[in-house]
Amino acid sequence: MYKHSDKDITCAKWGDVCRNDHYDLAILPWGATEPHNRHLPYCTDMLTAQAVAFEVAEQAAAQGIRVMVLPGIPLGSQNPGQIELPFCIHTSQATQFAVLRDIVYSLKRQHIYKLMIMSGHGGNIFKAMIRDLMIEDPEFTICHNEWFSIVKRDGFFEEQEDDHAGEMETSVMLHYYPHLVNMELAGDGAFKKFAIPGLNSKVAWVPRDWAQVTQDTGVGNPLKASAKKGQRYMEQVVPKIVEFVVDFVRKPLY
Numbered sequence: 274m275y276k277h278s279d280k281d282i283t284c285a286k287w288g289d290v291c292r293n294d295h296y297d298l299a300i301l302p303w304g305a306t307e308p309h310n311r312h313l314p315y316c317t318d319m320l321t322a323q324a325v326a327f328e329v330a331e332q333a334a335a336q337g338i339r340v341m342v343l344p345g346i347p348l349g350s351q352n353p354g355q356i357e358l359p360f361c362i363h364t365s366q367a368t369q370f371a372v373l374r375d376i377v378y379s380l381k382r383q384h385i386y387k388l389m390i391m392s393g394h395g396g397n398i399f400k401a402m403i404r405d406l407m408i409e410d411p412e413f414t415i416c417h418n419e420w421f422s423i424v425k426r427d428g429f430f431e432e433q434e435d436d437h438a439g440e441m442e443t444s445v446m447l448h449y450y451p452h453l454v455n456m457e458l459a460g461d462g463a464f465k466k467f468a469i470p471g472l473n474s475k476v477a478w479v480p481r482d483w484a485q486v487t488q489d490t491g492v493g494n495p496l497k498a499s500a501k502k503g504q505r506y507m508e509q510v511v512p513k514i515v516e517f518v519v520d521f522v523r524k525p526l527y
Contacts, residue, residue, distance in 0.1 A: 322420065
């Protein structure tokens with residue numbers, strides 16, 4: 274079980290890497306830099322994706338799959354009303370595509386031809402980028418995973434309307450990084466919905482204006498969060514990703 278602490282940061286060294294003659298897959302954790310209510314760190318999306326990636330790599334290794342977890346990318350796409358908040362960093366699709374293309378180029382030069390983007394930020398949209406890169410280079414295969422979208426929250430969390438620094442995300446952070454969570458600072462995550470019903474029911478989409486939606490930058494109440502809830506949830510999520518990774522490495526796509 275992957276655990277992070279100030280004195281235990283998993284980071285590959287050349288002496289470790291060169292002992293293996295090949296790697297089957299690289300996992301790239303990708304998050305954002307943005308406020309997460311008052312109690313979670315700005316880099317929450319990258320940290321959770323990184324923790325999941327390490328746990329997946331560890332369990333895949335037990336099945337003979339060699340996975341390298343790359344350093345996490347804290348560059349995300351932000352909404353209006355977020356970018357005005359202190360130290361919230363917005364990166365355009367063009368910037369993210371340039372970063373991803375350079376990573377793909379580097380991996381291919383090293384004879385690694387499969388990459389999983391482990392996304393921790395729902396605002397990042399990679400599908401078009403992946404299509405473009407796989408048209409450019411059909412030898413290289415990229416898949417995209419949102420760890421938080423795999424298992425329904427029913428039965429794990431009490432708050433169902435919760436998508437930013439609420440009960441689920443806070444519980445997962447309490448599970449992986451309890452020393453980075455300060456529940457004494459947490460706001461209640463109260464938020465406004467759109468006045469147009471079709472936007473709430475996904476008939477159409479526009480980005481939410483964070484200044485109009487929330488007072489504490491959270492969307493969803495974190496006050497019922499616990500490390501135990503986060504652990505129970507991730508015990509269901511991680512094996513599903515591991516199963517996919519093993520198939521992704523060992524089986525053809527078609």
